[in-house]
Amino acid sequence: MSIRPATMDDLGPIVSIYNASIPARMATADTQPVSVESRTTWFKEHSPERHPLWVAEVDGTVAGWLGLAAFYGRPAYAHTAEVSLYVHPDQQRRGLGSALLRHAVAEAPRLGIETLLAFIFAHNSPSLVLFSRCAFARWGALPRVAVLDGVRRDLLIIGRSVA
Numbered sequence: 001m002s003i004r005p006a007t008m009d010d011l012g013p014i015v016s017i018y019n020a021s022i023p024a025r026m027a028t029a030d031t032q033p034v035s036v037e038s039r040t041t042w043f044k045e046h047s048p049e050r051h052p053l054w055v056a057e058v059d060g061t062v063a064g065w066l067g068l069a070a071f072y073g074r075p076a077y078a079h080t081a082e083v084s085l086y087v088h089p090d091q092q093r094r095g096l097g098s099a100l101l102r103h104a105v106a107e108a109p110r111l112g113i114e115t116l117l118a119f120i121f122a123h124n125s126p127s128l129v130l131f132s133r134c135a136f137a138r139w140g141a142l143p144r145v146a147v148l149d150g151v152r153r154d155l156l157i158i159g160r161s162v163a
Contacts, residue, residue: 001096003103006053006065011043012036013062014055017088025148026124027086045069050111051081054103056096063091066100068108071117079114079163085127092126101134105162114163121146122154136160 006014015036021027046053046067056064064087071080083104087096108116118136120127140157147153 001063001099002057003054003100004057005048006043006046006055008043010055010062010065011039014043014053014065014086015039017062017065017086020089021086026121027127029146029148031148052107052111054100056087056100058091058096063088064096064100066104068104068111068113068116079112081108081111081113081116083116083118085118085130097127097130098133101130105134105160108162114161116160116162118158120156120158122156128156128158131158131160134160 015034018028018030018039019033022030022033025031043053045051046069051068051070053065053067055062056066064085067084068081069084071077071082083101085097085100087100104116108114116136117139118127118131120131122128122141136158137160138156139159142155142157144152145155
């Protein structure tokens with residue numbers, strides 16, 4: 001397994017991995033697949049020097065990805081980034097998520113990031129365990145803010161200082 005910066009050629013696999021997470025209703029509030037075209041602007045908003053997007057490759061194939069994004073869009077939050085992390089279902093529980101998250105934590109100071117946040121559904125135990133193992137803690141909760149297939153879901157705010 002190797003981790004490298006994403007290129008535009010990776011957008012198709014990135015979208016495919018993201019779309020594979022939608023049916024489980026555990027990792028995203030999207031309820032329908034997204035298109036590569038609809039994610040092009042999002043992809044271009046990531047920059048290697050501030051808010052990178054990394055992919056994990058296994059045997060030359062993109063198997064997972066992690067992106068850092070600006071949090072809340074206000075200057076006072078410039079040193080905080082939101083983490084998005086997705087691993088292809090066939091590659092889960094093989095250490096890719098942990099490797100990507102450890103990579104992001106290690107790279108954050110170089111990027112001028114002091115705080116990492118993630119928003120995770122309360123029923124997504126595998127992600128909560130993963131982030132906890134990488135020293136993230138529960139910083140807040142947004143009760144019943146999402147409705148997935150008629151079920152109200154809580155969203156947890158998970159954070160870690162890296163400064």
